[in-house]
Amino acid sequence: MENVKLFTLRNPKSIVSEAFRTLRTNIQFTNIDKSIRTIVITSSGPGEGKTIVVSNLAISIAQTEKRVLLVDCDMRKPRIHKVFGINNREGLTNILMGEKVLADVEYRGEESIKSLTVVTSGPIPPNPSELLGSRRMKDFLEDMRDHFDMIIIDSPPINLVTDSAILSTIADGTIMVVEVGKTEAEAAINGKELLDKVNANLLGVVLNKIPTKERSYYNYGYYHYNEYYGDDEGGRRKKRRKSR
Numbered sequence: 001m002e003n004v005k006l007f008t009l010r011n012p013k014s015i016v017s018e019a020f021r022t023l024r025t026n027i028q029f030t031n032i033d034k035s036i037r038t039i040v041i042t043s044s045g046p047g048e049g050k051t052i053v054v055s056n057l058a059i060s061i062a063q064t065e066k067r068v069l070l071v072d073c074d075m076r077k078p079r080i081h082k083v084f085g086i087n088n089r090e091g092l093t094n095i096l097m098g099e100k101v102l103a104d105v106e107y108r109g110e111e112s113i114k115s116l117t118v119v120t121s122g123p124i125p126p127n128p129s130e131l132l133g134s135r136r137m138k139d140f141l142e143d144m145r146d147h148f149d150m151i152i153i154d155s156p157p158i159n160l161v162t163d164s165a166i167l168s169t170i171a172d173g174t175i176m177v178v179e180v181g182k183t184e185a186e187a188a189i190n191g192k193e194l195l196d197k198v199n200a201n202l203l204g205v206v207l208n209k210i211p212t213k214e215r216s217y218y219n220y221g222y223y224h225y226n227e228y229y230g231d232d233e234g235g236r237r238k239k240r241r242k243s244r
């Protein structure tokens, strides 16, 4: 696992890792009354940082010794295997086809994150939406709940394909990644509407790639859907007021 994109693993003391710990804590708070075990990460468009956020979030949770399963459900452009530097010959698709079980395809994290298990996408199927919406997928996630404290799912852009909406209906919660300065408001709203249509439980929004000039330390921000918590709240409010 050599990839530098795994900030939380390579540099746990960095400010980015700290931001992921904040995200982790916020999710735990969201979790107080409801049992949120399965979380889908999506975003409106491509390249906004879903895979990076989902990978670092999974590591950050695993660092608390919670048993975490990270599953690559982006069966169109799977990337989790690249981020972790592992092969993708076998993965979720093989499980869903009934050819393999978790133990055959899982990748266990290295020593410092023993409680992380990664399942890559496996071979790209011709019908991702169908596969992700199948009885087998539901059963797989249901089964995994007995073995893991948290199941974190990477998915494709919601405005482009229905896969994330489908996944949101079988997960307990969904988080949207928004790329600061790139994601158009209209696209983000459209994505949220698609989630609303399937009654997804939108837990919050992660702001990714916040320019460091504007915010000298946090590269990530997390908003709960209705309000948000964090050290920068005052600063951001001030800024918003200024721009009025």
Ligand SMILES: Nc1ncnc2c1ncn2[C@@H]1O[C@H](COP(=O)(O)OP(=O)(O)OP(=O)(O)O)[C@@H](O)[C@H]1O
Pocket: 005, 043, 045, 046, 047, 048, 049, 050, 051, 052, 053, 074, 077, 079, 155, 156, 157, 208, 209, 210, 219
């Ligand atoms: N906070 C960040 N700071 C710097 N680079 C980032 C950050 N987040 C993501 N990136 C980079 O942006 C690119 C896209 O990230 P990523 O693959 O995670 O996006 P994605 O939303 O999963 O894309 P896709 O829709 O293709 O699945 C990658 O090169 C990644 O390394």
Ligand SMILES: [Mg+2]
Pocket: 050, 051, 052, 074, 077, 079, 154, 155
């Ligand atoms: Mg991705």
